[in-house]
Amino acid sequence: MPELPDVETRRRYIDATALHQKIKSAVVNAPRMLKGISAKDLISALKSHAFSETGRHGKFLFVRFDDKAWLVLHFGMSGTLAYTKDESAVPEGARLRIDFANGYHLAGIWQRRLGRIGLTVDPATFVKQEGLGPDAMTPGIDLSTFKRMLGGRRGSVKPALMDQKFIAGIGNIYSDEMLFQAGLDPRHAADGLDDDQLADLHRAMRHVLRIAIERQADPGRMPHSWLLPQRRKGGVCPRCGTPLRQIKVSGRTAHLCPQCQR
């Protein structure tokens, strides 16, 4: 579930595992996932360095290994990481494997190959190049900024939240959760929200991300009062018990309570 909370959890995972370990070698087994660099160049760039620092912007994870060199990872729909002691424990589907001098391995696992591996000189440069909006967790997106940003947008509120060039980090699942907690229909016009609705949505955005990160983005650990655990066939609104509805909003499946979300 690689939205912002998932990627943040992976970032902390690297901090707790592979950070400061000397890189001995690496293997890349997904040429199509590489952007702007060959496997050969990536491997020789990493070799004999160590990860010194991690960063994140939206759904992108950055791992520094040199003065002006950061590894960039995007997890697509199902990508994840695993730090293992034995090479035999590296899961099937590892497209990137970094071998450390301590004998451990960090695997980037993209079963479906939907994701991205690259390099950048620093995260800020990358964010600018990609045209990403501010990270959804930055304190800079205060209520008045949020209002101003949404006010200028055509279209529905859900796709606006999910637009990475608008705000970076929110995907299909958590946008549904935010809209549920704010009591808003995902099809509501983005620029037609009143002040109360904007304040509710802003609060829900921050709250959902904060709690989801606290719970390590584990779907099994989300509060029962949330939509997320009910986001399945036969799910009901945790507030009023009404069966949830499933609709398409700008091509994506949205789950909502027809009673609580207007």
Add this chain to the structure above:
DNA sequence: ACATTGACCTGAGAGC
């Protein structure tokens, strides 16, 4: 500028 669709990949689950 927006929505829609299909493509990219693979696995899981539903339905027959």
Add this chain to the structure above:
DNA sequence: TGCTCTCAGGTCAATG
């Protein structure tokens, strides 16, 4: 059981 179909948390390009 095994086959086929549809769909899935993300992005991107093409089309209307």
